[in-house]
Amino acid sequence: MNFSVLEAALAYHDANLPITICAGDDGKHPGAVVGKGWQRKRFTTDEVERLFQDHPHANVGVILGKPSGIIDIECDAPESESDLAGLFDGVELPVTPTYKSPRGKHRLFAWSAESDRIGKAKFYWKSLEVRIGAGKGAQSLLPPSTTDGFTRHWLVGLDECDLSPLPAQVVERLKAVTHATQRNTGNVDTTGHVLGSLCSTTFSMLHDQLLRLEPEEAAEIAIRACIPDG
Numbered sequence: 001m002n003f004s005v006l007e008a009a010l011a012y013h014d015a016n017l018p019i020t021i022c023a024g025d026d027g028k029h030p031g032a033v034v035g036k037g038w039q040r041k042r043f044t045t046d047e048v049e050r051l052f053q054d055h056p057h058a059n060v061g062v063i064l065g066k067p068s069g070i071i072d073i074e075c076d077a078p079e080s081e082s083d084l085a086g087l088f089d090g091v092e093l094p095v096t097p098t099y100k101s102p103r104g105k106h107r108l109f110a111w112s113a114e115s116d117r118i119g120k121a122k123f124y125w126k127s128l129e130v131r132i133g134a135g136k137g138a139q140s141l142l143p144p145s146t147t148d149g150f151t152r153h154w155l156v157g158l159d160e161c162d163l164s165p166l167p168a169q170v171v172e173r174l175k176a177v178t179h180a181t182q183r184n185t186g187n188v189d190t191t192g193h194v195l196g197s198l199c200s201t202t203f204s205m206l207h208d209q210l211l212r213l214e215p216e217e218a219a220e221i222a223i224r225a226c227i228p229d230g
Helices: 003-014 045-054 080-087 168-183 203-211 215-225
Strands: 019-022 059-063 070-075 098-101 104-110 122-125 128-131 139-141 153-156
Touching: 003 019, 003 045, 003 059, 019 045, 019 139, 070 080, 080 104, 080 128, 080 168, 122 168
Parallel strands: none
Antiparallel strands: 019 059, 059 139, 070 104, 070 128, 098 104, 098 153, 122 128
């Protein structure tokens, strides 16, 4: 059993965070431990200890959005830090709890009712993965969870500073992307950038972005991309 992850899970639980316990081939799936309805599951201390006994290599995560009061913005590509600067263009990027994962930094911000109106569990703004937790829910693994041989670790801990709220300008930029995707009849990719007509743009241009999404969300984007717009 990985006692460091168990100890962290108990500490997060004691801090009243709605934790997830994740397993599966890649160690990221809460449903592999508790089945469907993981978004609504709240553990007792005894359940946490028992589940780590049953799943000794399990990881710990947190349910995002209203239940935890947390939003996660993940930099998971080489250009993501530059894209983050663009998202916060004109406003100061605040100090907020931050940790390192295999693909980049996770910055945790404070959930608000206004951010929830973005209306997505998770989506992409350019190369940034934004996890709001609205709708069907979303979760993120927390340190010291390990995947792909990499152990997540805090750069700025939850006990070192408060969760920073997202500036109003940032919320509006995120809304613009998701609302454009909802209005679109087939010419917006998963980063919110306008594509040309699919008559002259092959579907393979969307392939890499679709692979980053959950199957249900990827299927919805693919269907929208195939609807004629004229």
